Amino acid sequence: MTGTELPxxxxxxxHGDLQRLFEALKPYPPDEVRTIFLGDLVDGGPxxxxxxxxxxxxxxxxxxxxxxxxxxxxxxxxxxxxxFWAGNGGELHDLKELEGDPRLQAWLRERPALLKLExxxxxxxxxxxxxxxxxxxxxxxxxxxxxxxxRRLLASEGEAELWDILSPGKVFRENRGRLERWxxxxxxxxLVHGHKPHTRPRPDVYHDGLAIDFxxxxxxxxxxxxxxxxxxxxxxxxxxxxxPWSRS
Numbered sequence: 307m308t309g310t311e312l313p314x315x316x317x318x319x320x321h322g323d324l325q326r327l328f329e330a331l332k333p334y335p336p337d338e339v340r341t342i343f344l345g346d347l348v349d350g351g352p353x354x355x356x357x358x359x360x361x362x363x364x365x366x367x368x369x370x371x372x373x374x375x376x377x378x379x380x381x382x383x384x385x386x387x388x389x390f391w392a393g394n395g396g397e398l399h400d401l402k403e404l405e406g407d408p409r410l411q412a413w414l415r416e417r418p419a420l421l422k423l424e425x426x427x428x429x430x431x432x433x434x435x436x437x438x439x440x441x442x443x444x445x446x447x448x449x450x451x452x453x454x455x456x457r458r459l460l461a462s463e464g465e466a467e468l469w470d471i472l473s474p475g476k477v478f479r480e481n482r483g484r485l486e487r488w489x490x491x492x493x494x495x496x497l498v499h500g501h502k503p504h505t506r507p508r509p510d511v512y513h514d515g516l517a518i519d520f521x522x523x524x525x526x527x528x529x530x531x532x533x534x535x536x537x538x539x540x541x542x543x544x545x546x547x548x549x550p551w552s553r554s
Contacts, residue, residue, distance in 0.1 A: 312366060314423065315339040316509070318500040318520030318541035319372070321528045322351020322397065324360065330524065330538035336365040339544070342421065344500035344520055345372025345431035349395035351527035354378070355403040355410070362413055371417035371456070372431040372501065373472035378404065379414060380465035395528065415460045418453040419472075420492075425547045428494035432501040433519065434477035435488040436470070448492050475502035482513045489516065498545065507536060509543050518545075 315334050320327050320343070334341070343361045347369075348354030361369045374394070381391035382404060392398070404410060419437060421429040428449075430437065437452055440459075445451035459468055478485035478497065489497060500521040504510035510519040522540020 312338065312340040314545040314547060315341045316429075316498055316520050316543060316545050317341060317343045317361075318509070318522055318524060319344065319346040319503075320351075320357045320361075321346055321349060321374070321395065321525035322354040322357060322400070323525035323527055324351075324353035324356045326524055326526060326538060327357060327360070327542075330542035331364075334542075334544075336367070339366065341367040342429055343367065343369040344429070344498075345370045345417075346374045346500060346521075347372070348378050348400060349374040349391075349397070351395075351525045352397055352399070354397060354400045355407070358410060358414065362410070368421060369417055370421060370429065370431050371414070371419055371472075373469060375414055375417065376460070376465050376468045376472055379411070379460065380469065382411070383463065383465070416457060419456045420449045420452055422449050422492070422494060423545075423547070426493075426495035427498055427545070427547070428489065428492050428496070429498045431499065432472045432475055433479065433497070433499040433517070434471075434474045435484055435491075436472075436474060436477075438488070438491065439467075439471055441491075472501075478517055479512060479519075482516070485513060485516055500541075504540070505536070507540055509540065 341364055347357040347361055361367060377391050377394060381387045382401060440452045440455040441448050496515060497517045499519060503521045503523050504519045520541055522536045524538060524541040
């Protein structure tokens, strides 16, 4: 099978916990699944750059950019942002490691913001519609257009704007109408995201299946954000591509 024909495995926020990521992926050999990382592999735990390299090198994998990758690139370029980045979980040794790896930097700046699967599922890191600020009216392919604009901003010192776009969360959980309008704008049938933690033992399906949250608090190092440490299956699971679409 080609990569797009393989079952889809979604990986939520890792936040530097490489050991727990290994544990979560052990049942899923990379030649048997198409792995999609939702971003925020860095910050909070000690192995963020290691997680990036692992995700980059895992066969049949795609990696989206999260707000913490944007923040790390911002701190790398602008030393005045170091304290802000560190206050959001940044690890100085990770930054030094990234600084010494220009190839990884270039790869990270090319990561997409959005991905639309063959079944019409829209995949993005943050659960908000602020991505639409990167979209000009009349674009025939909004996913491609947003990804193109994101890469342009990363190449032209636009990290502050991207941080403001990617950081807000729970927009859709609190407003189903905004979710439905965003899906219509993007020509998608449902949304898969990470970014804001849920408290269920499996990825949290809400609004009658229109959205699925895969941020189950995988990282032990950021567990203060969560009510309790959830099983790895709360963040890493196969995506059912046959699930019906319902707006009822």
